[in-house]
Amino acid sequence: MNSIRKNIVIIEPSDIVNEGLLNMIRSFPSVGNVLRHDTPEDLISGANKRKTDAVLINPFFIKRDIRHFSKLKRESGIGLWIGILYSFYDRETLATLDGVIQISDSQEIISSTVEKLLNNTANNSLLPSENLTERETEVLQQLVAGLSNKEIADKLNISIHTVISHRKNIVQKTGIRSQSGLVIYAISNHIITLDATTL
């Protein structure tokens, strides 16, 4: 049974909420170790090299810089992010999460939400990934900023040939070829943010 138990990290600034949640989710059948981190950055820093399966996070840490958070999320390689909600958050912030629990939810509801999400990820992880690699994401960022192949190659210190090959992969994985289509893709996937006033 132990092998399918998931390691969870809680990132929540309030001690009361954190302690309550910690005690509650430790009793859930799919939950293994539960750790507390002070910030999302702790997930990728060397001192915390444990395998983490899911993160329960206060969206406050996301909202302050969504782009930064999305990058961190990709780098961490963690497949499941659940929001801990006790105040209002905009849709863009919540869209970065796979699910949410409300602080007003009963233990039953929190248990069934978390269990369902934990077990879903297990199935999904068997499917082939269409996610862009870190390098492809970087190329896409430069591409939607309007840089040419040569400029991207210089900036990322790779050959033009490699840039072209990344671009092919991007088109193949996303199904989007045009510049304006890729901009929309990049926004929807939080790879870039665009100021509404610049439109």
Next chain:
Amino acid sequence: MYRSEGTYIKAEMKIAPIIFENPSLLLLMERFGIEDAVQDKTVATICSEESIECALFLSIINLYNGFIPEQSEKLNKGCIETIIRFLKNSHNYYLEEKIPDIQNLIRSLFVANDIIEIRLIEKFFTEYSNEVKDHLSYEDNIAFPYFYSLLGIPGQRPSELNGFSAQEYKDHHTDIESKLTELKTLLIKYIPLKNSPAIKRKLLTSLFELEYDLTIHSRIEELVLIPLIKKLENIIE
């Protein structure tokens, strides 16, 4: 309303069951100017009543049902005017009906989901529809008058037409279709929309319909019109 498979249609078949099988053919009827109730009439009867060349009608209706026409050798230059009338009616449908419908749906989507992606989708579609409009106006103002002039109907002289070719048509249409596919991909796979499933469905349905019709449109040009024009050019030379 968008299908590309159906029965292979022959002159002696009754038209009503054919439409029941593939409702997209209502658009075809409209563009041929067939407005009356079809009753129990056959394809041959309708064509003779409406003065449409039956071989041409069969070529086009079978394209809608997913068949490549074999009858082009049976077509004569008298068909060209009917084809052009048909294509011009299609242009009106794109410009006056389908494109404005889609634009309105995108706007409704934006009202329901005030996110930047939808605003960019609107821009994307406006650019796209401008490309379509350019292509259609090229046909209306350059290609069609040239065809008319070959038929001896007053218009532009052939020498004023540069580089008109089936290949050019084909390249242009491929591009037009791939952008529509992107738009559908973005809406289905990527853009988070939570408040408006009905608008999203209507918009996607409209995009599928437009794509289907543009595909048929370019096939009519490539497989029916262009071969006829080439034949006519050879006779004139």
